[in-house]
Amino acid sequence: MNATPRTSDRLATLLRPGRSRALAGFALAAVLLFAVAPVLLSPFRLGLLAKFLCLAMVAVGIGLAWGRGGLLTLGQGVYFGLGAYLMAMHLKLADAGPGGVPDFMSLYGTGEVPWWWEPMRSPAATILLIVLVPAVLAGLLGWAVFTRRVRGAYFAILSQALAAAFAILLIGQQQTTGGTNGLNGFRAFFGYDLTDPVNQRMLYLIAAGVLLVMVLVARQLMVSRFGELLVAVRDGEDRVRFLGYDPAAVKTVVYVVAAVMAAVGGALFVPIVGIISPADVGVVPSIGFLVGVAIGGRATLLGPVLGSIAVSWAQTTVSEQFPSGWIYFQGALFILVIAFLPGGLASLVRRRRRGGAAPPDPRDDDAPTDPAPPDPAPVPHTEGRPA
């Protein structure tokens, strides 16, 4: 950081308005997340924010895959759930002690730990698997689907079916997955007591840090050659193919990145919220992930994150004020945004900036392309949430 500039050229690159604003934005976000929120919020609200940050991690991935890559993934619950269940299995086994059997297995099952639970006894293996399992699954699935040029609505339906199947599988395997009850009642997280407020704050800080890193990764991907290619695939897949690139590879990579982000979000969700159940990973939550992304602005860097956090936050507060009416607010907001702001709330900010006195942005690193890309797939319908 103390090195001196070597070329004025590079200095000029760095001083571009988009870049400085991005850095300032990250610094501001870091201050808000690490300094302001822990001071202002009660432990309960901080815990909620931590949960929202985990959901926002899924949103970052969806922003990349859907907003930039045009892949309408209606099934991110699968990867979220994989990460969450792997972590939950580890926490259950750790609570049971070496060689121990998780409580629910002796209650509802055979009282024996199945072989596929055994790797999760090791913390290191768990962390590795949380990244590897979703990455391999998404890689295989993505490759199989994208090389066959399945896209648009067909891909969306396929991904949604996957989420439905995953939830049904979990429910059916009650003896080894806890069924509809899911897994909960964790006492410790890698040795730290989960009921201790200090440790709960630590979990929040970890979630905040991981989310910031993910946003940085997303940004680097967006401004890289890969990011340009991704947008090109979204806007004209055939042209990209004619130019000699392989769109299937590009899509698979972004699908894997989104899957890993969702899995990490799920893995952190478990110790923070204290429970994971099939109701958190099926079709409805998978669509729920998309709502925040769409409202925030799917093609922008921060739109999905802020949209996701804002929607979760609004959902909680409105539900607290109007316990039986909150779902209408969410539906109405979604319809309004899709109808009048297809680019999400982020496009509102941009529109104001362009119309206002602020100088025009020739190149904006945060969102190199137009905020409202042509949508290759239909917008998710609101029927996903049963009344």
Place this chain on the structure above:
Amino acid sequence: MRLRTPAATRNLGGLSLAALTVVTLTACGAQVDSPGADASAATGTTCVDTSGDTVKIGFLNSLSGTMAISEQTVHDSLQLAAAEINADGGVLGKELEIVTEDGQSEPTVFAEKATKLITSDCVAAVFGGWTSASRKAMLPVFESQDSLLFYPVQYEGLEASPNIFYTGATTNQQIVPALDYLAEQGVESLFLVGSDYVFPRTANKIINAYAAAHDIDVVGEEYAPLGHTDFSTIVNKVKSADADAVFNTLNGDSNVAFFKEYSNAGLSPDEMPVLSVSIAEEEIGGIGVENVKGQLTAWNYYQTVDTPENAAFVEAFQAEYGEDRVTSDPMEAAYDSLYLWKGMVEKAESFAVADVQEAADGVSFDAPEGIVTVNGDNHHIAKTALIGRIGDDGLIHTEWSSEEPIEPDPFLEGYDWAQDLS
């Protein structure tokens, strides 16, 4: 000042920020090492404020989502009980202030809202929950925060938390009496149909153990996913198995499809009765009386129960919510739960959790279903078991009664045939 950072590539700016994050993170993480060891001291403190002339309690039911149709009724009867108690001078002279939260039919939300009610609203007790999943999700919250939950629905047993009072039936007050009744009727073979979740699976485990010990053949055991509505295959299996009776633990919408298919297949209550443990007055309208009349149910309360307390309860409920409304077992158990809590608090002369737990044993209430009494050891209540038959009027009429309250035995310790279950 970061603008001066001469990153060699565009990536370095981002990377350094990432590094900064990690540094911040480890700095924060280090703090935990010392206090992390003696953690338990931090919890267990309560913020319940009983200094004023009101006291807060929480109602946590699903007011949205798939369970709303059932849980709204429980919420209504809780509100009725609270209004009655307030009209009668409150609890220990303090008016009840209700904080309502929506569980949204999701276990995760139940856990979140329970935490909110306990730590932000500082309620003295929480009433609600329906599905086993919602109770299992809330259990660690109430135990770690040391607060009280009153759970009003019959369930699969095998649980007894010091922080939960179970005012619905446990298995030896519903399923076991139902099996006794069937055995008494000369039933020698059973077919089990259930939704695929924890209650039916556990119930059927118990039924299988009972059957093995009582010379009853279980000729089939079928599960349908929750919300499943195509029952032609299962009903065909039931028909060809030709059991003496069907034990039904299906939940929700599935019952509509199951019973329609059942009567379509020409099966009648006379030749092969279905005994259900999840169909109450509220559900009969949805299934259609013509599809279920004559079938059997097992509960601890029916709207037709003939006690003065029930007459008053039904009248008050219909006066509040409309003449067309019916009352059901979970609603009545929820209504009882508030009065039982009141009884415990007044016996303890305190709202403190430890005092209430201490005073709980032996607290009783002249409930609509008859006298119910709290068992201080397992926090369940003694209840009378009733087998009912669904009538043409859409109500359930008592066919058989255990005559006196059955002591709760959630782990079935008093039954030899059940020793291998838990």
